[in-house]
Amino acid sequence: MGDIAEDETTFYSNAKDYWKEIPPTVDGMLGGYGSISSIDINGSKAFLQKFLGEGEGKTGTGCALDCGAGIGRITKRLLLPLFKTVDLVDVTPEFLDKAKSYLGEDSKRVGNYFCCGLQDFVPEHGRYDIIWIQWVIGHLTDIHLVEFLQRCQKALQPYGLIVIKDNVSYEGVVPDELDSSVCRDLEIVHRLVGRAGLRIVYEEQQKNFPKEIYQVHTLALR
Numbered sequence: 422m423g424d425i426a427e428d429e430t431t432f433y434s435n436a437k438d439y440w441k442e443i444p445p446t447v448d449g450m451l452g453g454y455g456s457i458s459s460i461d462i463n464g465s466k467a468f469l470q471k472f473l474g475e476g477e478g479k480t481g482t483g484c485a486l487d488c489g490a491g492i493g494r495i496t497k498r499l500l501l502p503l504f505k506t507v508d509l510v511d512v513t514p515e516f517l518d519k520a521k522s523y524l525g526e527d528s529k530r531v532g533n534y535f536c537c538g539l540q541d542f543v544p545e546h547g548r549y550d551i552i553w554i555q556w557v558i559g560h561l562t563d564i565h566l567v568e569f570l571q572r573c574q575k576a577l578q579p580y581g582l583i584v585i586k587d588n589v590s591y592e593g594v595v596p597d598e599l600d601s602s603v604c605r606d607l608e609i610v611h612r613l614v615g616r617a618g619l620r621i622v623y624e625e626q627q628k629n630f631p632k633e634i635y636q637v638h639t640l641a642l643r
């Protein structure tokens with residue numbers, strides 16, 4: 422008999438078991454597509470730069486949160502160069518351990534390593550200028566994603582932004598049994614963002630990724 426609570430527990434525990442076995446490398450973070458990391462980071466940098474800088478209404482550069490950070494691939498090349506302090510949150514302790522050496526000298530400016538599932542994580546009220554959520558929303562159920570986004574909104578500084586960068590399917594919800602995740606289409610992601618009470622400030626598609634992988638969209642929300 423299908424029990425939703427039990428299915429949900431399995432959805433999360435299977436994902437945890439999957440990531441535990443993945444090597445703590447850039448290639449591991451990107452499912453074998455380590456080669457696209459630079460294109461990804463450069464696209465993200467151009468995206469973020471639109472919101473940063475001096476002046477009224479610009480997003481601050483004090484503190485960022487990297488959600489589903491893994492070994493800190495994004496923290497190292499995108500967030501630490503732009504923000505004074507970066508916090509990481511991830512469910513896999515081995516990845517956060519690796520981050521401490523992978524981030525090198527600049528790991529001095531990491532504020533916190535939170536080992537926690539995003540479904541349970543409560544970011545500190547008003548702490549963050551940017552909350553970066555990349556390649557991890559498919560590991561949350563709809564309800565948990567909506568509730569997490571609501572907690573993120575409360576954790577923003579004035580003019581702060583939540584950024585979701587993730588795969589989108591062509592149509593509907595496509596499950597991935599291997600890593601226990603789902604890929605949602607853009608319309609569904611929009612609906613969930615709306616349910617969280619967030620507004621889409623800007624959105625674009627990542628260009629120059631290999632043709633055989635999912636389309637990747639980046640959404641700035643507040």
Ligand SMILES: C[S@@+](CC[C@H](N)C(=O)[O-])C[C@H]1O[C@@H](n2cnc3c(N)ncnc32)[C@H](O)[C@@H]1O
Nearest residue numbers: 440450489491494511512513538539555556560
């Ligand atoms: C595809 S990797 C992406 C890592 C990083 N965002 C990047 O782009 O390099 C997915 C990451 O999400 C983490 N993860 C999976 N389920 C999670 C959950 N429920 N809460 C927090 N992190 C989770 C995994 O441990 C892994 O580090």
